[in-house]
Amino acid sequence: MADFQASQLSLSIGLRDDATFANFFPGDNGYLLDALRALIEGQGESFQYVYGPQDSGKSHLLQALCHQADAAGLRSVYLPLDELALLSPDLLEGLESLDLVCIDDLNLVAGRAKWETALFHCFNRLRDAGKILVISADAAPAKLGVKLPDLSSRLAWGVTSALHKLDDEQKIAAFKLRARERGLELTDEVARYILHRSPRTLRELFDMLSVLDHASLMAQRKLTIPFVKETLRW
Amino acid sequence: MSLALWQKCLGYLQDELPSQQFNTWIRPLQADTEGQSLKLLAPNRFVLQWVSDKYLTRISELLNELSNGQPPQLILEIGSKRTVSAPEAAAAKPVTPPGVIVRTTPPRPHFIQEPETQVAAEDTAPSLIEAIKPAAPALVSSSPSSGSSPVKTERTVQVDGALKHQSALNPNHTFETFVEGKSNQLARAASRQVAENPGGAYNPLFLYGGVGLGKTHLMHAVGNYLVQQNPNAKVMYLHSERFVADMVKALQLNAINDFKRLYRSVDALLIDDIQFFAGKERSQEEFFHTFNALLEGGQQMILTSDRFPKEISGMEERLKSRFGWGLTVAIDPPELETRVAILKKKADQARVLLSDDAAFFIAQKIRSNVRDLEGALKKVIADSHFRGQPITTDFIRESLRDLFAVQDKQVGIDNIQRTVAEYYSIKVPDLLSKRRSRSVARPRQVAMALAKELTNHSYPEIGDAFGGRDHTTVLHACRKVKELQEENAEIREDYKSLLRALTS
Numbered sequence: 001m002a003d004f005q006a007s008q009l010s011l012s013i014g015l016r017d018d019a020t021f022a023n024f025f026p027g028d029n030g031y032l033l034d035a036l037r038a039l040i041e042g043q044g045e046s047f048q049y050v051y052g053p054q055d056s057g058k059s060h061l062l063q064a065l066c067h068q069a070d071a072a073g074l075r076s077v078y079l080p081l082d083e084l085a086l087l088s089p090d091l092l093e094g095l096e097s098l099d100l101v102c103i104d105d106l107n108l109v110a111g112r113a114k115w116e117t118a119l120f121h122c123f124n125r126l127r128d129a130g131k132i133l134v135i136s137a138d139a140a141p142a143k144l145g146v147k148l149p150d151l152s153s154r155l156a157w158g159v160t161s162a163l164h165k166l167d168d169e170q171k172i173a174a175f176k177l178r179a180r181e182r183g184l185e186l187t188d189e190v191a192r193y194i195l196h197r198s199p200r201t202l203r204e205l206f207d208m209l210s211v212l213d214h215a216s217l218m219a220q221r222k223l224t225i226p227f228v229k230e231t232l233r234w
Numbered sequence: 235m236s237l238a239l240w241q242k243c244l245g246y247l248q249d250e251l252p253s254q255q256f257n258t259w260i261r262p263l264q265a266d267t268e269g270q271s272l273k274l275l276a277p278n279r280f281v282l283q284w285v286s287d288k289y290l291t292r293i294s295e296l297l298n299e300l301s302n303g304q305p306p307q308l309i310l311e312i313g314s315k316r317t318v319s320a321p322e323a324a325a326a327k328p329v330t331p332p333g334v335i336v337r338t339t340p341p342r343p344h345f346i347q348e349p350e351t352q353v354a355a356e357d358t359a360p361s362l363i364e365a366i367k368p369a370a371p372a373l374v375s376s377s378p379s380s381g382s383s384p385v386k387t388e389r390t391v392q393v394d395g396a397l398k399h400q401s402a403l404n405p406n407h408t409f410e411t412f413v414e415g416k417s418n419q420l421a422r423a424a425s426r427q428v429a430e431n432p433g434g435a436y437n438p439l440f441l442y443g444g445v446g447l448g449k450t451h452l453m454h455a456v457g458n459y460l461v462q463q464n465p466n467a468k469v470m471y472l473h474s475e476r477f478v479a480d481m482v483k484a485l486q487l488n489a490i491n492d493f494k495r496l497y498r499s500v501d502a503l504l505i506d507d508i509q510f511f512a513g514k515e516r517s518q519e520e521f522f523h524t525f526n527a528l529l530e531g532g533q534q535m536i537l538t539s540d541r542f543p544k545e546i547s548g549m550e551e552r553l554k555s556r557f558g559w560g561l562t563v564a565i566d567p568p569e570l571e572t573r574v575a576i577l578k579k580k581a582d583q584a585r586v587l588l589s590d591d592a593a594f595f596i597a598q599k600i601r602s603n604v605r606d607l608e609g610a611l612k613k614v615i616a617d618s619h620f621r622g623q624p625i626t627t628d629f630i631r632e633s634l635r636d637l638f639a640v641q642d643k644q645v646g647i648d649n650i651q652r653t654v655a656e657y658y659s660i661k662v663p664d665l666l667s668k669r670r671s672r673s674v675a676r677p678r679q680v681a682m683a684l685a686k687e688l689t690n691h692s693y694p695e696i697g698d699a700f701g702g703r704d705h706t707t708v709l710h711a712c713r714k715v716k717e718l719q720e721e722n723a724e725i726r727e728d729y730k731s732l733l734r735a736l737t738s
Contacts, residue, residue: 063254079258153606156605
């Protein structure tokens with residue numbers, strides 16, 4: 001019981017850091033975000049295919065959609081294939097009972113016959129039921145290496161959009177936005193300092209933010225360059 | 235009461251679990267109440283099992299704590315709450331026109347025993363779910379009276395909606411909305427014949443062709459026509475996968491006779507993508523009997539496949555030969571004029587103004603199939619909507635830049651040569667060499683014909699690219715390949731496969 005209360009305590013101080021639209025920095029992807037958000041309101045093509053390189057924010061975007069769907073009273077599921085591809089494609093059965101299905105990193109199962117067939121059937125069922133499907137991958141449908149032509153042609157059937165990576169200035173802005181959403185004050189100077197010394201992927205930046213958030217809470221100190229240096233042992 | 239409790243529980247889970255896990259496993263659960271119990275519905279067996287293994291203990295703990303030791307009974311099962319939420323109602327409306335069969339569930343016990351024999355074993359490779367399936371199902375039992383004892387929640391397993399489906403026709407797929415062209419003229423005419431005279435000489439009607447060329451559209455068009463002529467006609471459209479799934483369920487539920495009755499009671503049975511029966515022997519067997527019964531009863535069947543019946547591998551000979559008893563018609567990829575007409579029609583339906591120039595521009599670039607065309611048009615329309623700009627050729631070029639890059643890259647002559655060489659297991663230099671043996675000359679001719687069809691290069695340019703040959707050689711090759719395709723099914727299929735490989 002004591003443990004339970006202790007964990008409660010720390011949770012109530014830090015703000016939850018889910019991937020949402022509010023903490024997604026649009027960069028050059030403003031139109032795409034508008035189009036995806038409109039989906040939840042029942043507007044636009046119900047099958048969307050988003051592709052972009054690693055660290056362009058695909059997973060964030062898909063999870064943000066699930067979040068938004070939830071707020072609108074819709075049922076959704078987020079399927080990250082980097083974790084699920086080792087499991088059985090049976091996972092895709094019955095998903096048409098949900099309102100929104102988001103499949104992340106489709107490229108990871110391209111060329112695998114059982115997955116391709118299961119995806120093909122899943123696609124047909126969702127389409128027949130009029131449900132929303134959003135797929136992400138690292139390449140456009142034609143470049144994905146999908147072997148089943150039936151699936152390949154269906155992947156090209158929706159609205160296909162590229163998700164663009166952020167440049168350094170945009171990354172700093174995204175970093176600051178994410179910090180602000182967590183209730184952390186991050187100055188340009190500190191953000192730039194971190195960016196220039198880190199591996200520069202957003203994922204790692206945000207992980208670092210987690211560490212810094214925790215450290216600054218514990219030490220009751222603001223995020224200054226000396227504090228960052230000390231915390232990250234740079 | 236239980237639902238409010240679940241909402242609270244969700245809040246805690248969302249805090250405790252990494253958000254990805256929450257989005258993948260907890261979010262798809264739907265809560266419902268059944269008497270005093272809290273029912274959590276999972277979309278499929280897999281999610282059910284996973285949640286039960288990884289999260290059920292924690293969920294039970296939370297429910298216990300949040301209800302001050304008086305947790306409701308918890309039931310976890312496969313299913314979905316049939317609430318008429320706004321989006322669902324909107325989606326459901328257009329797909330149930332009058333006259334379509336809506337099969338209700340046959341009477342069955344609420345809790346179904348797991349089948350002992352694994353009927354689904356047709357789907358060969360063992361899946362994780364089979365490996366981790368519980369040895370025996372257990373009914374719900376919990377002890378609400380003794381609040382201090384550890385909460386015990388066992389699971390129930392229910393087979394969802396046996397044999398139940400809204401096998402619905404899409405009302406938008408009619409003859410009126412079908413764009414006719416040289417490539418699909420015959421298929422359309424045959425479908426029209428069947429619609430006007432069902433169960434007649436063209437039974438079954440077998441439509442085959444590459445993906446995204448309109449097979450499904452024609453099938454629905456016949457179905458819609460039949461229902462329009464006779465609102466009481468029972469027309470059943472389904473994907474072959476559904477037939478297999480229904481049969482497996484029927485076997486599990488010991489309801490195979492219901493299954494037979496259902497499929498044999500229709501006036502017309504339309505089954506899409508029959509090639510997915512390949513390797514599923516039990517389904518083929520069952521379908522064979524259904525087929526015979528329907529044929530005998532004069533009920534119309536329409537089947538589609540991506541290839542000529544005889545070429546479907548993993549399909550029983552007696553079925554293949556029966557597929558050819560009625561009329562077998564091919565649908566080919568649409569030529570330029572048809573592609574333009576399709577784009578114009580689709581734009582009309584979307585109430586978007588698409589100029590002839592714009593339509594030609596897209597149609598020239600995208601040659602593969604109608605889905606690619608539709609996808610491109612949807613993208614242009616969406617971009618134009620969100621950017622507030624008119625659809626000009628410049629705008630299209632920008633909007634489809636990435637797509638065009640892929641298409642352009644794929645239809646280079648060198649790419650065609652590589653693909654053809656690989657297909658016939660020869661080397662690219664052989665294609666360019668002076669050798670004239672048949673094993674090299676025929677692939678060379680095919681490659682030349684493909685180059686003419688898929689690129690904008692002239693005959694002399696193509697000749698140059700094939701080891702400096704004369705343009706008349708290329709011209710001859712194109713004629714020859716066309717001729718061969720008409721008289722030789724093998725060459726026809728080779729050519730189509732190559733076309734598909736190069737354009738999809």
